[in-house]
Amino acid sequence: MRYSQMFLPTGREIPADAEIISHQLMIRAGLIRKLTSGIYSYLPLGYRVIRNVERIIREEMNKAGAQEVHLPMVQPIELWQESGRSEHYGTLLLKFLDRNKHQYCLGPTHEEVITDLVRNDVKTYRQLPLNLYQIQTKFRDELRPRFGLMRCREFGMKDAYSFDVDEAGAEKSYARMFAAYKNIFRRCGLRFRPVEADSGSIGGKYSHEFLVMADAGEDAMVFCDKCDYAANLEKAEVAAPEKKNIVGESFLPLESVHTPDVRTIEEVCSFLQIQPQQIVKTLIFAADGQAIAVLIRGDQEVNEIKVKNYLGVSEIALADDDMIFKATGAPRGFAGAVKIKCRVLADYSVMNMINFVTGANQEDYHLKNVNIGRDCSVESFADLRVVEENDVCPRCGGAIQFARGIEVGHVFKLGTKYSKAMKALYLDRDGREKIMIMGCYGIGIGRTAAASVEQNHDENGIIWPMPLAPYQVIITPVNVNEQSVMAAADNIYQSLSALNIDVILDDRDERAGVKFKDADLIGIPVRITVGQKNLASGNVEIRIRKTAVTSLCALDKVAAEVHQIIKEELDAASGQD
């Protein structure tokens, strides 16, 4: 393609509303433009990158035995009522009426549609297993879209759904997708890590997220130095401590102290001259509307997701003042387990504590020397807190590290959540009706491209890994008015095109510096500079964007040389699992 013909608006200025580097560069490099909050247009260069991601996904999905379908984006609300997610998905669902006042929604995901499709046409174990996928535009009315393609409302997604006759089959499908995902992201040139994750509102038994390592990522992860344990921060386990034998003699007498207007951990510490580790924090949660107290050591944080999963409830949030008062008889800031009027759970961090401080369930009073067993009781001890720096790996006891990542893929083992609710049944070998076992597997397309930019850039712009590059080569004739230069550039252009290489010929009548800057900004992996001086000795210059290494190459060898460079880059990225 001739640059002068391309719709490729590049910009020097950093757009004011772009916070992270990938967002800034994708706009500056003319890949995307925002239409409105969380909704973007892909320009020609951006769309070529998207199509490259999609191509890699298609190849690996097909190789893994999945078949491509294309499901509707507009879905009748009844399907969502049937699965029970119409309520639960809440405001993320964009609902609207047609002319007959029939309610529809824009598909934020397609479990319902695919389950409906399969239940109608799959009747016997002979038709299973089945894995169907699509690449579709999804719409989720995000509370807060942000960071360009990172969190959009409208976004491209590959979603796959597997249907199996039994657990063993479902495991196999899951493992196959897991392996395919590793291949996909490796081929995209990303540094990533699969981590254990919470399955959230989609439900299911367990799941893994594929996180691309990047400081701008919205997810925090924990991983072990020694073994391959890695988990999303919200999922990361804390090993249960050993239960110490506490003898009653060490208990000091319970004491009530006047603590006027002393509420927070810091205030209690400075007022009583103690450390947070001597306090037991009592948080009151509303779990599906019921008050639940959670005890935790004063210096640590409750992980609400762990509490939610432990209780098996669908909604959890910190209680409001009203509920706190009903449970404790006191305003916020003075809760404690002694004589509290609700269920009490405790994090492991509290298990071996004695003579601790808590709120007194009475305004302006705290209790000293509280002891579980003597003064209050706990329904059970469990892992309910957020993992922290000093913790060790729950699997092997090794040291753990923290990192941030961008969630580009998520695989879920759904079990029968949807197949049961929507009656996706089949007849087994013995003629008995059984429920299909499902899995679902998503990849954010635009987010994958953005993650790549986040990982591969420098101060001059994007550095596309070869497999995602919108064009693999850019030819830069230094002076288009010099006939010999243009003729040579044209010649190389023809040779490379003949080898099926995607190449831009920068035929603009611009100064060399401008063209170099644009080539760097848009991140084309290989640049061939054609200048008068080198041409005089029959040479052109090959420059590698990533390394900035520049070498001279004879005119008649340049096509073969560049072809080889591209092949090596692609091969290096495509090691399979």
Added chain:
RNA sequence: CGGGGCGUAGCGCAGCCUGGUAGCGCGCUUGCUUUGGGAGCAAGAUGUCGCAGGUUCAAAUCCUGCCGCCCCGACCA
């Protein structure tokens, strides 16, 4: 939804406090010079100052309401 910020030329911004001819840089157009890392000079074009009311002789500027966008939080595959 709570808190904060912003809305002026395609992009980045000043002007607003203290009302009185709408500006700067980049980009764009034309010409001349220049030509290996975002050139120089000259001449140009481009605005419902987010929208709607109000105050005033006069509103980008003051007041009220609304809309949009961004950030933090809450929430979320």
